[in-house]
Amino acid sequence: MSSQLVNPANPYAAENFSDRQNQMFLVFARLFGGGLKDDQLIGALKELTKLFEEDPDHVKNGEPSIFDHLDDDCLDTMMRHHDLRESNEVRKQTMIATAAFLKASGERGANQMRQFFYRRMKRRTYDDYIICFCAAAGLFPIAGDFMADLFLHEGFLYNLGNLMNHKWKSRKVETALLEMLRVACYHPVCLGAIRKYCLDWLEEMETQPTEEAVAASLIADPDFNGHTGSIARRRHCEHVKNLAGLVLLHLWSASPEPSSVKPPESQKSITPKSDGKDQAIAKIEGLSARFIDLLLQGDSEDIQHSIEGIAYATLQPSVREALAHNSQALRRLVEVLKTEPPKSPTTYAGLSIFEHLTAYKPVQTEEQKRLQQLRAYANAAGKLLPNPLNDDAHVEERCKLVFEAGVTPVLITHGKNGSPAALSLVVSILGSLAKTSALRGQLAQQGAVRLLISAWEMLPDSNTAARRRTAEALARILISINPALVFRQMPQTAAVRPLATLLRPDPDAEVRNLLPTFESLLALTNLASTDNETRKIIVRTSWDDVEELLFSNNARICTATTELICNLVQSPDEAAALFGDGTTPGKAENRIKIIVALADAEDVKTRSAAGGALASLTCHESVVRRILGQPRGVANILGLCRDDDEGLRHRGAVVVQNMVAHEGEVGKLAREGLTKGGAVQALTECAKKSRSAEVVQAVVGALEVLLKAE
Template sequence: MAGAADARAKESGSLGRQDQTLLIFARLMEGGKEDEEMVADLGNLTSLLNEDVEVAKTGEPTITSVIDSDCVDTVLCYLDMRQSDIVRGHAALCTSAYLKAAGEDGNRKLADFFHNRVERGTYDDYIVAFCVAAAIFPIAPDLISELFLEEGFLPSLGPLMRRKWKSRKVETACLEMLNAACTHSHCREAVLKYCADWLEEVIDQDPDDAIESSHVTEPDLSAKEGSISMRRHSQQVQNLAAVVLAKLRAVQPTANPPGKGPEPRIESATTSIEDLSKRFTKMLLEGPEHAQPSVEGLAYASLQSKVREDLAHDKESLKRLVKTLESAPPRSPLTYGALSIFANLTRYQPIESEEEKRIKQLKAYANAAGKVKPDPLNDHAHVTERCKRVFESGITPVLVAHSKNGSVASLSLITSIIYSFSMTLALRGQLAQQGAVTLLIGAWVALPKDDDKSRRTAAQALARILISTNPALVFGGNRQVPQSAAIRPLASILAPDPAADTRDLLPTFEALLALTNLASTDDDTRRSIVRTAWDDIEEQLFSTNTRISTAAVELICNLVQNPEEALRLFGDGTSKAQTRIKVVLALADAEDVKTRSAAGGALASLTALEVVARAILAHPRSAVIILDLCRDDDEGLRHRGAVIVQNLLSAEGQTGQSAKSKLLEAGAVEALTDCAKKSRTSEVVQAVVHALELLLARN
């Protein structure tokens, strides 16, 4: 086989591009070829067509000029469902390349092919036409939707599907076409209008009905057309019809909304989305051969809150879904479908601002809908309970495994699921143990930089987990990901999302808390945080939101435990360093107790450095602010104040003398005496006594 391929390559290399194209088509038109040969020829043709777009710009003749209708017919017939999957896949790539290279002429030839096949009306022609339409929908949705929506086409499918003698392949091809069409909004509406009734009939057929005589009695039937063996729809066809109907019901549950149009005629009960979801879960439990349609159907059915609630409480189905995802090939439709189900089950409703709620209410009244009543099954409590149940199904290790080889779309869904899990405080430690931290760091790196929403989701989930866990346990031991790898993702959400309509400060707050936790570990981590994120951290000190500014100064309190970084940021004598000292002093005088405590802790570390202590004393109100900490009603703040005074008075030379003078002038003796009287813990009393001894000692 390799020798034949080399011979073809050598033969093609001596020919012009148009001659190479004709030679490939000659081989594709021959029968009896092995799949490997057809795939090789389709691949070579695809390469020529991809090159043709650029080559034609140079003035060379395009190869599409030698591709006539018979050639197009040849390639499109390789999209037939009776071909192997690998051949169909390469034929789809080749068709896409041809449509791009041929432009309007290619569109016309495709339309002619579709019309001719449908007009012939044999089962074989229907199969090919429907398979081509299904394959082209993702490639050229606008083009194929025009053909799909032509007058008379959709109504003709009902009589075809209702024929007494059934062709399994025709029905399967037809339903796969409708399934693909449901991704297009206008096509979906048309399918709902013309096909919903017979889709119901297909689904409701009793699978145990006796098969009547298999003798051919229909005048329009030929034994050579398709696979005709029974008078009822196969289970595979019923399952596929259920998937199509689920897509229709999930997006548009009712075809005739009340109050619009004429009075509906009396009809039999329709299949609800809940009924369909039960069918899909039953299919899922029956065996892996039904995995694809059941997962695809549940992915759409689970858009409805009632279905999500029922599925989350079905332990057996959840475990089967996890097993299905575990065994699903990476980058496959089955993987994406299963992840979509779990994403639907765990998704929280977006937080709306008061302005957004008001606008939504006004729109509801304008539509005469009255007051909008939120779905109780979508509230925080219900979603949290669903998240717990999904987490308990053992999905996290499976998500970790799929994140290593998944597509960008799958990785985005995985991060959204972990993000929802991280909303529950009790799950964060278990998430860290099961590898979620490594998953999120890897996802943040792997996701495209223009997919800012998914990257921010990954970073915020990471922040939540690191807030609630000990970094030494998460990154210690033989962990492959170093602690420093978490800093860049966390730093990326310190600044508010520029693309958001409303300013959400929660990611900023959570990132600050997570970095504070990391900064409590070692000097290398503190150094890395300063190098990576200092500008954004410093900016949050000026936030009008008290919780943000407090979190920022708490982080700085941990960062200045590294003397090297403390000196570089606060002790180099520059105007920036002086401004930073003024800000920390101002925060030590804030109304909020937590803010004063964090700023006091930072000052306690900074005043241990003589050069920084000198700069602090240069501030005119520094002594007053520090002694106010000593007078505070909070024991912890008094402790910080006493330590700061002790550090200043312990400084060598002129700095210590200046501190003594300024503190005495500001009433340090009275302040420290009151501090000692208020304090109950030995650590505070000892610090105050030592400070008083230094203050009252002779020069």
């Protein structure tokens, strides 16, 4: 930093500085002077952030940039507050200020940042290493590609050999280095470099017993403070081991490879003598057990690392199964999520664990299954079989155990207040839980429906995958619950738009999955059973898609669509608008033709739904006239009256009663057409088969009119 900033008498009196530049240097002078409390540091860093963010707008107005005078000392002053010896709040604000600096300063700031790292690394002092590694750990989440270029620069990791070979020893440097490696693992291009240069060191550190590590630290660490005692040093070594294990979990989970370091005696019994992948999986299982123990111990220092480690480990089916049956660990995870702030890394890792535990395998078509089997035979001579722990039965059991741990209220809380990424995880978990029909009512009672509707509205339109998952979860819950019990504080019509999106094909899917469409139809049918306003919104939002689905080759889709139409036409206004005089004659004719044809379908449910729709539609004269104009209109209706199913006979009798009850020309045509088609005989047969008073009453009413007309 320039001398004028070091001089407290007048550090920012240069006449050629603008007010913004003076303000910036004033802040840097405060930071450089030191002695500030955390709240003062945070306040100064916020001022810097504001200045950085506003600079591009001032430059557009022709003013000089404050970065023209920001030298290396200024950048160094800001970056040193990434140090792990600072509080978490200070480090977070430093990260925000650094992000604003890189965004506003462009290539010039990027070059300055590169020089900052080169200078620090060349000095090779403990303090420089600590600040450099901590700064890198802070930059990876906000400038991953930039940091990856630095990280992979020739000599960056290679020059750390003295640290990794234990020629130098510092617990703080090791901690800072491991924090940097932990964050760097999220960038795919850095994984190979970490595996190449750091794997042996990480495995040795992770497998070394704590007592040996303590003894080595007492002898080799030059900055050891004797007043801290052996207990503090022992805690530190355990913390470093946990960090090393966390990085290893990421490496093994990404690409398991044979280990170059022999496992300790305590782990030899669980390490299979097979290929490297099996060894890596066994080590992941061992590390996951350690992190679960850490979670149960409740040590706040390692709680984030333990949950993050479990999140990596649960990528393995065996770890997922073991954790799901550990009720104590599940409840401890729920307790941690209750107290963690919504957007913290620990919260995201905890939600990731529950997402791993409850995730079902993607639905595959028969063709996709056959291709997968062929690949298995080609790659492993038929020995590559699916893991049975991934099948639907095991996932459903895990979902029940997760639900019993009380996770739903926590999901609702973090779904309301969390980041979009966390909200996406919450939606996925709720969707998986909702696949178990027995849990749907309780999910609705605990607020899942309201959250899912809000989530669908909050998620951006561009995030089609997350919005579709949200709609799928909502559909599953709304299939089998009473809407009147759920929509007490919000209109049920708010659920229509999300559900309607599932009636259309997924634009991102190569092969259409009809299950979400089927579930959406069932949910909309349930909503349409309530009131005319909901029916009106469904028709306005999705009628074109509903009508198209009537022609689906899938029998279940066709049946579900017919059932939805049956409920929609219970509204007289919608029935008239779609099938009566309120629509184009050609369209109405085609729609009546389809419904009449479906009344003679092979599937009982389809015939029942079509008969129910006709029972409502035949109250309209125009519909009756169009039915009589169909070649098989009368025959299909009388076929309902002769059906072996009591419910279908009831529908057929009501349709006939409605048709013959009309007055004027339409009623006369109906009575003549039905009599000619054998209605009297069909109704008589219907009465003999039926035991229900409602059916007999409808038959008697229709026969009275027909016989009177004769």
